[in-house]
Amino acid sequence: MENKLAVVFDSAGTLLHMYRVARDMSNGMMLEDVESTMLVAGRKGRALVVIHADMERILESQPRRLLSDFMEKEHVELDVSCSNGEVSPSDISKIVKQSDVVLGDVQEVFCRVKTRCPNIFYLACGLIVDIVEQSVTYVVSTGGRLYPESRDTLQTLHQRGAGLYIASGDSMKNLSRLSHCIGVPIDGVFDIASTFDKERIVQDLKKKYNKVIMVGDGMNDMLALRSADLGILTVQQGDSRPSRLQESADVVVGNIAEVVRFADEIISS
Numbered sequence: 001m002e003n004k005l006a007v008v009f010d011s012a013g014t015l016l017h018m019y020r021v022a023r024d025m026s027n028g029m030m031l032e033d034v035e036s037t038m039l040v041a042g043r044k045g046r047a048l049v050v051i052h053a054d055m056e057r058i059l060e061s062q063p064r065r066l067l068s069d070f071m072e073k074e075h076v077e078l079d080v081s082c083s084n085g086e087v088s089p090s091d092i093s094k095i096v097k098q099s100d101v102v103l104g105d106v107q108e109v110f111c112r113v114k115t116r117c118p119n120i121f122y123l124a125c126g127l128i129v130d131i132v133e134q135s136v137t138y139v140v141s142t143g144g145r146l147y148p149e150s151r152d153t154l155q156t157l158h159q160r161g162a163g164l165y166i167a168s169g170d171s172m173k174n175l176s177r178l179s180h181c182i183g184v185p186i187d188g189v190f191d192i193a194s195t196f197d198k199e200r201i202v203q204d205l206k207k208k209y210n211k212v213i214m215v216g217d218g219m220n221d222m223l224a225l226r227s228a229d230l231g232i233l234t235v236q237q238g239d240s241r242p243s244r245l246q247e248s249a250d251v252v253v254g255n256i257a258e259v260v261r262f263a264d265e266i267i268s269s
Helices: 036-042 055-059 065-072 088-097 105-117 150-159 172-182 197-207 220-226 243-248 254-266
Strands: 005-009 016-024 030-032 046-052 077-083 123-129 135-145 163-167 212-216 230-234 251-253
Touching: 005 016, 005 243, 016 105, 030 036, 030 105, 036 046, 036 123, 036 220, 046 088, 055 077, 055 105, 055 123, 055 220, 065 105, 065 243, 077 088, 088 123, 088 135, 088 243, 123 212, 123 230, 135 163, 150 163, 150 172, 150 254, 163 172, 163 197, 172 197, 197 251, 212 220, 212 254, 220 230, 220 254, 230 243, 230 254, 251 254
Parallel strands: 005 163, 005 212, 212 230, 230 251
Antiparallel strands: 016 030, 016 135, 046 077, 046 123, 123 135
């Protein structure tokens, strides 16, 4: 039957194995292989902010230059990828403009990821801003590479007639490359999708399809996992998942390829 099943995928940690680094701005310590959404979830009023900047321009700039000055001169925009509670873009912008974060902080985490993550698919950078403390608490960078099973899994689902979608907190610059690589139509890609955006996307798709599967791995997928007809939590990244996240999913899988089996059960029902 037409429009019988849609499958929505998160990207980072779900389709892509991620390596993440965060610089703690309170003490300068580097945190290796951390989960940025967990740093956000750990404190009310925190937000993960995506920096829409050309990384080559950042890398070729003076390390001591203030990030706020670079952003103003280069007309760099910010987007909130996920947050713990309500945060406004104006509050985020004000805090970043007043911060003492320099481009060297961004360069350091970016280069750390680039050297530690082989066969990298893409690189991105961002900030974790604390509305309560009125400060930039972490400078973060992430790199990802496709899980070996991701492309085949989506191709198989497409052959089964499933509608394929990506809902991610990442930017369209990175997601457009990913969608082309794995065969998801660009009009099925939702970028800078917050926790609430992902829930809304699933709910909207339920009006078009008989069943909707949500596949994710992080705290910002929790509402979408609950809202879907079938919420699948992947733990292929290998780090521990909070119990409340696991409880939000209907099933937990250790390999993204297992999604096909559940899709087949829905299609054949």
